[in-house]
Each structure stands twice: as structure tokens, then as C-alpha cells.
Amino acid sequence: MSEIYLNVAASDVRAAVSDLLEKGHRLSAAFAEDRLWAEGCFYVYNVFEQPDSVEYLLLRTLVSDRHPVFPSLAAEIPALNWQEREIQDWFGLIAEGHPNPRRVALHDNWPDVHPLRKDFAIDTVLPPFEGEQHVYRPTLGEGVFQIPVGPIHAGIIEPGHFNFAVAGEPILYLQLRMFYVHKGIEKRFEQLPVNPAVHLAESISGDSSFAHGVAFCQAIEQAAGVEIPERAKRMRTILLELERIYNHVADIGAIATDVGFVIANAHASRLREMILGLNEELTGNRLLRGMVCAGGVRRDWRWDQVEDLAAVLKTFEREFSDLMRIIETSDSTRDRLERTGILHPDKARDLGIVGVAGRASGVDRDVRRDHPYAAYGSVELRVPVYQEGDVLRRLQVRVDEIRQSLGVIRSVASARDHGPYRVSISPLPPDRCALSAVEGWRGEILHWIRTGPDNRLERCKIKDPSVNNWPALVEAVQGNIVPDFPVINKSFNLSYSGTDR
Amino acid sequence: MFKILRKTAQTGLVTIGYPDTPAQVSLRFRGAPRFDFPGWRDARAAAQACPTGAIAIRELGDTRQVTVDYGLCTYCGECADADPGAIQMTREWELAAIDRRNLVTTAEYAVAGDGIQCELRRVHHGYWPVEATSEELAQKVRDRIHSVLRRSLAIREVDAGSCNGCEVEITALNNPIYDLERLGIHFVASPRHADMLLVTGPVTRNMELALLKAYRATPDPKVVVAVGACGISGGIFGRNYATLGGVDQVVPVDVYIPGCPPRPHALLHGILLAVGRMAQKGIPQ
Numbered sequence: 001m002s003e004i005y006l007n008v009a010a011s012d013v014r015a016a017v018s019d020l021l022e023k024g025h026r027l028s029a030a031f032a033e034d035r036l037w038a039e040g041c042f043y044v045y046n047v048f049e050q051p052d053s054v055e056y057l058l059l060r061t062l063v064s065d066r067h068p069v070f071p072s073l074a075a076e077i078p079a080l081n082w083q084e085r086e087i088q089d090w091f092g093l094i095a096e097g098h099p100n101p102r103r104v105a106l107h108d109n110w111p112d113v114h115p116l117r118k119d120f121a122i123d124t125v126l127p128p129f130e131g132e133q134h135v136y137r138p139t140l141g142e143g144v145f146q147i148p149v150g151p152i153h154a155g156i157i158e159p160g161h162f163n164f165a166v167a168g169e170p171i172l173y174l175q176l177r178m179f180y181v182h183k184g185i186e187k188r189f190e191q192l193p194v195n196p197a198v199h200l201a202e203s204i205s206g207d208s209s210f211a212h213g214v215a216f217c218q219a220i221e222q223a224a225g226v227e228i229p230e231r232a233k234r235m236r237t238i239l240l241e242l243e244r245i246y247n248h249v250a251d252i253g254a255i256a257t258d259v260g261f262v263i264a265n266a267h268a269s270r271l272r273e274m275i276l277g278l279n280e281e282l283t284g285n286r287l288l289r290g291m292v293c294a295g296g297v298r299r300d301w302r303w304d305q306v307e308d309l310a311a312v313l314k315t316f317e318r319e320f321s322d323l324m325r326i327i328e329t330s331d332s333t334r335d336r337l338e339r340t341g342i343l344h345p346d347k348a349r350d351l352g353i354v355g356v357a358g359r360a361s362g363v364d365r366d367v368r369r370d371h372p373y374a375a376y377g378s379v380e381l382r383v384p385v386y387q388e389g390d391v392l393r394r395l396q397v398r399v400d401e402i403r404q405s406l407g408v409i410r411s412v413a414s415a416r417d418h419g420p421y422r423v424s425i426s427p428l429p430p431d432r433c434a435l436s437a438v439e440g441w442r443g444e445i446l447h448w449i450r451t452g453p454d455n456r457l458e459r460c461k462i463k464d465p466s467v468n469n470w471p472a473l474v475e476a477v478q479g480n481i482v483p484d485f486p487v488i489n490k491s492f493n494l495s496y497s498g499t500d501r
Numbered sequence: 502m503f504k505i506l507r508k509t510a511q512t513g514l515v516t517i518g519y520p521d522t523p524a525q526v527s528l529r530f531r532g533a534p535r536f537d538f539p540g541w542r543d544a545r546a547a548a549q550a551c552p553t554g555a556i557a558i559r560e561l562g563d564t565r566q567v568t569v570d571y572g573l574c575t576y577c578g579e580c581a582d583a584d585p586g587a588i589q590m591t592r593e594w595e596l597a598a599i600d601r602r603n604l605v606t607t608a609e610y611a612v613a614g615d616g617i618q619c620e621l622r623r624v625h626h627g628y629w630p631v632e633a634t635s636e637e638l639a640q641k642v643r644d645r646i647h648s649v650l651r652r653s654l655a656i657r658e659v660d661a662g663s664c665n666g667c668e669v670e671i672t673a674l675n676n677p678i679y680d681l682e683r684l685g686i687h688f689v690a691s692p693r694h695a696d697m698l699l700v701t702g703p704v705t706r707n708m709e710l711a712l713l714k715a716y717r718a719t720p721d722p723k724v725v726v727a728v729g730a731c732g733i734s735g736g737i738f739g740r741n742y743a744t745l746g747g748v749d750q751v752v753p754v755d756v757y758i759p760g761c762p763p764r765p766h767a768l769l770h771g772i773l774l775a776v777g778r779m780a781q782k783g784i785p786q
Contacts, residue, residue: 115742115743122742123742126706129710151711152659152660152692157660157668158665159708179707180705181663181705181708182743183703183705183741183744188737188739192552195552196550196579199553199577199579200552204664205665206667206668250672263505263509266677267512269673272676276673280527280530281527281529282529284529284578285530286670287666289575290575298578298582322508326505326508495665497663497664
């Protein structure tokens with residue numbers, strides 16, 4: 001996969017974008033970079049997925065230092081709401097015409113700093129924070145009240161703040177406050193040489209270590225102009241699918257738990273453990289860390305490891321069928337999941353929802369099929385798509401995908417597979433740009449890099465699918481009752497760390 | 502209903518016996534690295550390969566001080582790849598420690614002109630208490646706390662900035678395999694109900710206040726366990742404008758559990774160590 005760049009003047013962006021949208025392009029990400037010292041300006045990028053092309057299209061707009069303003073498209077493209085505000089916070093550029101230009105990434109109590117500017121040092125010590133982290137829109141009306149939840153939640157999950165406005169049981173609207181776990185990851189990428197940076201990529205979102213690791217390495221390989229060996233592609237494909245399976249089966253169990261069906265979760269978490277054990281057999285780490293590297297993978301597999309893989313998957317498949325029979329024959333479970341937390345297909349399209357949540361709401365997209373990478377070009381993928389958009393369909397997409405993943409692994413795994421699994425990559429020349437896309441288990445992961453001197457990165461933009469999908473949660477909970485929120489939230493299961501970076 | 506019962510009967514008992522019986526860990530599990538300090542000729546390659554700075558070098562004239570910090574180590578294996586002669590990945594994971602200094606080894610070498618380490622002058626594994634009296638006092642306080650918390654323990658987990666990797670493994674403690682409740686330990690929803698805070702890091706600036714509030718809300722006596730390389734030291738994120746680097750920068754920590762993330766067995770070991778039900782095993786030597 002490669003990408004196309006199109007330079008567009010700030011005054012022409014609106015016209016260009018509405019033209020692209022009409023042609024069926026989907027906006028995937030927006031980000032900026034500080035090129036002041038090199039070119040005396042900033043750039044703002046809008047990344048589009050093209051309808052009938054494997055290449056992504058990047059619209060690049062120059063923003064001058066003297067007039068640090070870029071035209072906001074958020075009013076026409078709601079998917080840009082947060083991402084444009086992030087550009088404001090990180091770079092101090094102004095999104096002109098944004099309907100809600102408040103801070104999003106930096107909390108309200110942060111001083112006036114722009115951490116991704118080159119003149120901001122990563123180890124800057126900020127003064128102690130004062131005041132409210134965030135001022136929420138008030139909830140007015142008779143009998144209407146607010147329920148604040150978080151940042152620390154009741155379960156073992158990541159932190160974020162949810163503010164529900166409710167009238168009795170039904171939720172009127174939900175305000176989200178994220179970025180509690182902002183760790184300066186994109187800034188940190190600019191400090192590390194390429195090899196250690198792979199490990200940072202693995203720590204963007206813990207349950208998607210391998211997908212983010214692959215996305216990052218693919219970007220490096222593309223910038224270096226290196227093709228990795230076929231065997232490495234197949235190994236990556238197998239591990240990407242194992243990551244999908246262990247997360248999907250855990251989510252199926254968690255959804256069951258949230259409607260009180262804990263025995264299903266006991267079996268599901270046992271099945272997850274089975275895959276985590278397999279991960280360890282194949283890579284030495286349960287979360288598949290320390291395996292991927294720029295140029296391929298770090299370790300080879302012996303024939304007995306591949307035979308293990310086949311044996312474990314066989315047991316898994318049988319047990320998974322048992323699990324689904326238990327869940328599917330439970331009427332009360334179906335009753336709780338069907339027509340709960342509906343995300344209408346129109347809304348999903350407008351908001352640019354990706355991945356599992358998108359496919360459950362009629363969005364027929366999958367990076368594996370639309371922008372093939374690793375060994376996906378050689379496998380047959382039937383992307384499951386449902387129109388109903390409720391919790392049950394988000395569960396069903398996961399079930400279908402697990403079954404499909406088993407097939408993908410079987411079609412690329414062979415014990416008699418030999419050959420190189422890694423090529424060496426010489427230090428990267430500066431100023432190479434590359435965009436890489438991976439279908440993580442949640443959805444579309446994008447990494448965009450610009451290389452710098454000394455085999456370091458000048459900029460690394462990370463787009464986790466969660467960034468696209470949080471607005472879907474806000475949409476899906478409306479009109480549902482508060483006690484259904486946990487199961488609706490779980491059916492999306494978005495990454496806070498991937499969002500906050 | 503019948504299907505559920507039949508499945509349960511078919512499945513049988515899956516729970517592990519650890520800590521009463523030794524843990525069954527895959528032969529391919531990549532645990533903490535072991536260093537051949539006397540035979541180590543050049544630590545520079547390994548230090549350069551380490552993504553978190555767990556292997557650090559200080560040059561003092563013709564002396565080289567090498568620090569290996571298991572509190573920063575993610576068991577990634579880059580050092581062993583870079584210097585297979587001196588470094589080996591082991592299958593060790595019971596590294597949890599009650600003192601941050603227990604996780605640090607310092608070695609001092611005489612260095613020749615070409616940067617090769619020609620003589621190991623001394624090596625210092627972990628930390629030995631110097632002042633016996635203060636150590637005794639600390640042990641007494643710990644014993645008192647253990648006597649209260651030893652048998653039944655309520656844990657509140659606090660994600661203070663983790664990538665969610667540690668949470669994947671902490672969640673696993675509740676599954677039928679590790680089944681924390683068999684040990685009288687369970688997770689609770691509020692710090693007010695908790696005896697222990699199990700905290701993952703690196704503590705972000707945005708979570709500092711929430712962590713402090715959770716700590717203050719937890720009734721005494723309480724213990725705090727820092728989980729994973731990030732919870733111990735900030736890990737690969739380190740200390741920057743957005744992170745504080747390690748739970749003990751914000752609240753006092755009783756036990757540190759290395760790993761990235763620590764496997765569920767290692768979490769169990771650390772939790773039991775914190776309430777005096779298991780002993781500290783130390784770093785690989």
C-alpha cells in the first residue's frame with residue numbers, strides 16, 4: 001500500500017473536500033506537523049479513504065506561522081470534531097469556523113502550551129494544575145439531572161469521565177471527557193531511534209500491541225522502500241488474527257457478563273486464556289510483544305510450534321461453538337441485546353465509524369480487504385455486515401470474525417513453511433513520509449511518519465480506531481436506560497489509551 | 502439450562518494450584534534477562550538496544566558503571582539479541598519486590614582504551630539493608646499490616662495511565678484459571694471498600710489527582726502495589742510533560758511487580774507478597 005499527496009491551498013480546501021465526499025471518499029484522520037524550522041510553516045493533513053483504490057489520499061494544506069489558521073470542516077464532517085480540536089491543542093493552530101472549538105486533548109486546567117510544537121521540550125515541567133479539569137455543559141430542565149462517572153470506573157478498565165444527562169432512567173445525552181491517560185506518546189516517538197520505537201508502538205494500546213506494532217513497522221518499511229519476506233507476512237497475519245480472536249472472545253464474554261450471564265463469561269475467559277497461552281508459545285509473550293520488528297519478525301517458528309497452533313485452534317473452535325450455543329439459546333440474553341444501543345447506519349456513515357461497530361451498522365469496510373497488507377492479499381475475506389446496529393449485531397460481527405480468523409490462519413499457516421523471516425533495514429534517510437494502515441481488532445489503525453536525521457522520526461501520527469468511534473457511543477446510548485450503558489459501552493469496547501496517546 | 506450444566510461438567514476443574522503448587526509456565530515464555538557480570542566485555546551494545554533504558558552506563562574515566570534496573574525492564578529480549586554472549590533471557594517472573602532498590606543491580610568495571618571492560622571490580626545485586634534498626638521497624642509495621650490483611654483482601658484497581666496491557670492480565674485474575682477468590686481475594690468497585698490499591702502507570706498528570714483521591718479514600722491500614730514497568734518507573738514513556746513516571750512519585754508503594762505486563766502468576770505473587778503470604782524471590786543472578 002502507498003498513499004497519494006495532494007497539496008491544496010487553505011482557500012480551496014472546502015471545495016476540494018466536498019468534491020471528494022461527493023465521489024464517495026471517507027474522511028479517516030486529520031493531523032498536523034510543525035515544519036517551522038525546516039520550511040517555515042505548518043502542514044495540516046486530511047486523510048481520505050478512496051472508494052475504489054487501495055491508496056489513501058492525503059490533502060495537505062500549508063498553514064503559515066504568521067496567520068496560524070486553517071479552515072475547519074467539522075461542521076460538514078462530524079468525524080473531524082475531535083481531531084481538529086486536537087490540532088488546535090497540540091499545535092496552537094486555529095480551526096476557523098469550528099462549531100465547538102473548546103479544548104479536547106488538553107484539559108481545561110492545563111496552561112497554554114502546545115506540546116507537539118518543535119520548540120516545546122518533552123521534559124518540560126508544567127506548573128501544578130489549578131481549577132476544573134473540564135467544565136461540562138449544564139443539564140437544565142425539570143426532573144433532569146446529571147450522573148458523573150469516572151475517571152476511575154467501578155470495573156478493571158481504563159479511566160475516562162462520562163457525564164450522563166438523564167430524565168428518570170433514559171439517557172438524554174452523554175458527554176465524554178477523555179485524555180486522562182495522555183502519555184505524550186506522539187512526542188516520545190520523536191525522541192527514540194527506530195528500533196526502540198517499535199516497542200513504544202506496542203504500548204500505544206495494550207490489547208492491540210501487535211496491530212499497532214505492525215502498523216508502525218509497515219510505515220518504516222515503506223519509508224525504507226523494503227519489501228519483507230513472504231514468510232514474515234504470513235507470520236504477521238497469523239499473529240494479527242490471534243490478537244483479534246483473543247479480544248473478540250473476551251468481549252463476547254464481557255457482553256454476556258453485563259447482562260448478568262456470568263457462566264458464559266467464565267467459558268469465554270477460559271477461551272481467551274487458551275489463545276493467550278498460544279501467543280506465548282509462538283512469541284514468548286502473552287500479548288504478542290517483542291515479536292514484530294521493522295523488516296519482518298524477530299524470531300522464527302519451529303515446526304512443532306506451528307503444529308501446536310493447529311492443535312490449539314482445533315480445540316478452540318470446538319469450545320467456541322459450545323460457548324455460542326450456550327449464548328444463542330439464552331432468550332433472556334438475546335432479549336437484552338437486541339435493539340439495545342442502536343447506531344443507525346446513516347449516523348455511522350456520517351460519523352465515519354470504523355471496524356466492528358461500523359460493520360454492525362452497515363459500513364462495509366475492512367482494511368484487510370480494501371487495503372491489503374501482510375498476507376491478506378492472498379486470502380479470501382467475507383466481511384460480515386449487518387444493518388441493525390444494536391449490541392446483538394456488534395456481538396454477531398465478532399462471532400463471524402472469529403470464525404473467519406480461524407480460516408485465515410489455517411490458510412496461511414503451514415508447518416513446512418521455510419525461508420527468511422526478516423530483512424535488515426539500513427538507517428533511514430531523512431524526510432521520507434509514509435502512511436500505513438492495519439485492521440486492528442477494533443478497526444482501522446493508521447500510522448503516519450516523517451523520518452528525521454540519525455534514524456529518528458520527525459513526526460509520528462497515530463490514529464487508533466477508537467478516535468473515530470467514541471462519537472458512536474454517544475449516539476448509541478441516547479434513549480437507552482442507564483443500566484444498559486455498561487453493555488452498550490462494552491459492545492464498542494474502545495481504547496482509552498489509544499485515544500489519549 | 503441443561504446445556505450449561507453439561508458444559509460445566511465436561512469442562513471440569515481448570516483452576517491452577519499456584520502458589521501451593523509450582524506454576525506451569527510455557528518453556529517459551531520470555532522472562533527477565535540474566536547477565537554474566539564477570540564475563541561481560543562490553544555493555545554498550547545492550548544499553549543501546551534497550552528501549553526503556555533499563556541498562557544504563559556511566560563512564561567515569563577508566564571506570565564504567567553499569568546499572569541494570571529490572572523495574573524498567575520489559576523482558577523484550579533486545580539486549581540478549583544484541584549481546585548473546587553475556588545476556589540470556591530466563592523464564593523467571595517472580596521478581597516482585599518490597600523495595601524499589603531490590604530491583605537494581607550495579608556493576609563496576611575497569612575499562613581499557615578501546616572501551617572493552619577488562620575487569621569486574623564489584624557487583625551489587627539489589628539492596629542489603631544497612632541500618633538494621635530501621636529495617637526491623639519497617640518489618641514490624643509490615644507484620645502488623647499483614648496480620649490484618651492476610652486472610653481476606655479487597656483490591657481496588659486503579660489505572661493511572663496504563664496502555665491497558667496490565668489490565669488485560671489483571672482481568673485474567675478473575676477468570677476460572679487463576680481464580681483470585683479461591684485465595685480470599687477479590688476486586689471491589691470503590692476504594693472505600695479496599696485494603697489494597699493495585700496501581701498501573703505511568704501516572705499521568707491527568708490521573709495524579711484521581712490517584713491521590715483514591716488513596717485518601719482507602720481506609721487504613723492499606724497497601725499499595727505498583728504494577729508493571731510503567732507503574733514502577735514510567736517504563737518506556739518515562740517522565741515527561743504528561744507523565745510523572747512511577748506510582749511512588751505520587752503515593753507510597755509497598756510492593757513493585759515487574760513485567761510488561763506482568764503475567765497473572767507474577768501479579769498473584771506480588772499481591773501475596775504485599776500481605777505477607779509469600780516471600781520475595783529476588784532478581785536473577
